[in-house]
Amino acid sequence: xxxxxxxAGVAALALTLANPASAEDKxxxxxxxxxxxxxSQQEAYIKPFAKETGTKITEEEYNxxxxxxRAMVEAKAVTWDVVDVDTQTALxxxxxxxxxxxxxxxxxxxxxxMIGGDQFDCAVPTILYSTIFAxxxxxxxxxxxxxxxxxxxxxxxxxxxxxKNPFINLEWALMADGVATKDLYKVLSTPEGVDRAFKKLDxxxxxxxxxxxxxQTPQLLADGQIVMGSTWNGRIYNAIKNDHKxxxxxxxxxxxxxxxxxxxKGSPRTDLAYQFIAFATKPENQANQTNYISYGPAxxxxxxxxxxxxxxxxxxxxxxxxxxxxxxxxxWADKGEELRERFNAWLAQ
Numbered sequence: 001x002x003x004x005x006x007x008a009g010v011a012a013l014a015l016t017l018a019n020p021a022s023a024e025d026k027x028x029x030x031x032x033x034x035x036x037x038x039x040s041q042q043e044a045y046i047k048p049f050a051k052e053t054g055t056k057i058t059e060e061e062y063n064x065x066x067x068x069x070r071a072m073v074e075a076k077a078v079t080w081d082v083v084d085v086d087t088q089t090a091l092x093x094x095x096x097x098x099x100x101x102x103x104x105x106x107x108x109x110x111x112x113x114m115i116g117g118d119q120f121d122c123a124v125p126t127i128l129y130s131t132i133f134a135x136x137x138x139x140x141x142x143x144x145x146x147x148x149x150x151x152x153x154x155x156x157x158x159x160x161x162x163x164k165n166p167f168i169n170l171e172w173a174l175m176a177d178g179v180a181t182k183d184l185y186k187v188l189s190t191p192e193g194v195d196r197a198f199k200k201l202d203x204x205x206x207x208x209x210x211x212x213x214x215x216q217t218p219q220l221l222a223d224g225q226i227v228m229g230s231t232w233n234g235r236i237y238n239a240i241k242n243d244h245k246x247x248x249x250x251x252x253x254x255x256x257x258x259x260x261x262x263x264x265k266g267s268p269r270t271d272l273a274y275q276f277i278a279f280a281t282k283p284e285n286q287a288n289q290t291n292y293i294s295y296g297p298a299x300x301x302x303x304x305x306x307x308x309x310x311x312x313x314x315x316x317x318x319x320x321x322x323x324x325x326x327x328x329x330x331x332w333a334d335k336g337e338e339l340r341e342r343f344n345a346w347l348a349q
Contacts (some may be wrong), residue, residue: 002224027056028272032084033259034061034143039294041084042203045280052279055272066093069264073098078266081273085123085262087329092123098268100263106274109281115316116258119329123260124277125298127289130324131168131255133160134236135228136221137246144228147253151176151200153207161217164210164341167332168230168255171325173200175253185328194339198346210347221247237294237313249313251320255327258298290314 029102030046032038038061050057060080062068066089072078084314085093093099099122104111107124111117111333116125133150135143144156150172156182158340162169170185177189177200187193209226211217218239233254279285286297287305296316303316311317315324 023252024030026054026272027058028081028269028276029058029060029079030082030084030276031060031080033064036293037259040289040295041280043291043292044285044345045276048285049276049279053275055276062334064089065248066098067229069093070096070098073265076266078264078268080264081269082276083262083264084126087120087260087327088333089316090123090258090260091333094120098265099123099221100265100270102263103274105317107281109278109299111267113300114281115256115300116326117298120260123262124281125260126258126280126286127295128315129259129295130233130257131163131230132233132236132249132251132315133228133230134217134221134247134249136224137248139224143248144250145252146246146250147172147175148255148341149250152230153204156227158227159207159225160204160233161209161211161220161226163230163231163346164212166339167336168325168327169201169343170194170197170329170339171196171255172253175325176200181253181323181325184325185331189331189335194342199341201346218243218245218247220288221245222314226283233313233315234294251315252323253313253325254320255325256296256315257329270315 032041038059042059046057046059049055053158061106064086067223069080069083072080101122102124114125115128140156144150149156150160170188174179174184174187174193174197177196188197209220209229211231213230214231214235217226217229218235220226220229221241233249236247238251240247261277263270267273281299283297283299283302284305286299286302290297290306290310294313296314303311303318306314313322
C-alpha cells in the first residue's frame with residue numbers, strides 16, 4: 001500500500017515536471033462590472049482566450065471597490081488576477097502600490113497607440129465611453145451642434161439635463177466661454193478659471209434639470225421635459241437602437257473616459273494575466289467588442305477593423321474625436337473633492 005502511494009506520488013511529480021502548465025496554472029480570475037459591459041467582454045475576450053489557451057476563467061463582479069483590492073494585497077491573499085478598473089482607481093491604487101506596474105513589452109503594443117496610455121503606469125486602457133449631450137430630432141429639427149449651443153438659452157429655450165456633479169460641467173462651461181479644449185485644465189487649475197466656469201454655469205442654472213442616474217436623460221428627452229441633456233453615449237445609443245428613438249448625439253466637447261485592465265500586486269498568476277491583457281488589447285479583438293457594446297477601443301489600431309456603420313457611433317471615431325476633451329484624471333483626483341464641495345454649495349444657493 002505504501003509502495004503504491006509512493007509510486008503514485010512519483011508518477012504525479014513526473015507528470016508535473018513534464019507538463020508545468022498544470023490545470024491550476026491555467027486558471028485565471030477576471031473581475032469586471034457586470035451587465036452588458038461584462039457580457040461584451042465575455043464574447044470579445046474571455047471565451048476566445050479560454051478556448052485559444054485552454055485557460056479556465058472564473059468571472060466575478062464588483063462595484064469598483066478599491067478596498068477589496070487593498071485587503072487582498074495587504075493580506076497577501078490575492079485571488080483576483082485581472083481587474084477592470086476605472087480611472088480614479090487606476091491612479092489611486094497605483095499610488096498605493098497595490099497594482100503591478102505595467103510592462104508594455106509584455107503586452108506587445110506600442111503604448112503611444114493606446115488612447116490615454118501615457119496617463120497610467122499600473123493599468124492598460126481597454127475601452128472609451130463618453131459623456132456627451134443629445135437631443136430629440138423629432139422635437140428639434142435644427143438641433144444644437146456645439147457645447148456653446150448647450151448654454152444658448154435664447155436659440156434653444158427650454159430645460160436641459162446635466163449631471164449633478166462638477167465633472168465635465170466645469171469643462172463645458174469654460175468651452176462655452178471660449179476656452180479651447182487643449183487649455184481647459186490649465187485654466188481650470190487657477191482660482192480665476194474655476195470662478196469663470198461657475199459664472200458661466202450661472203447663466204443656465206435656472207434652466208437645468210440635474211440628474212444622478214444615466215437612464216434619466218433618455219427618459220426626460222422621450223417625455224419632452226428637456227430639449228437636450230447630457231449622459232453617457234451608451235445610454236443614448238441604446239435608446240436609438242433598442243427603443244427606436246430619434247435622438248442625436250452631439251460629439252462636440254465629448255469627454256471620453258476609460259476603463260482599464262489592472263493586475264493586483266502579488267497575483268500568483270501575473271504571467272497569465274499579462275497574456276490575457278495582451279489578448280484583450282489586440283486591435284482585432286478590441287474591434288470585435290464594438291459589435292456587442294457602443295464603447296470605443298482604446299487601441300487606435302483597432303479602428304480599421306471596425307465596420308463603418310458601427311464606428312460612426314463610437315466615441316473613438318476620428319470624426320467624433322475632433323474636438324473631444326481629453327479628461328485629466330489626475331486633476332480630478334487632486335481637485336475633485338474640493339470642486340464637488342464648491343459645486344454642492346453653489347447648487348444650494
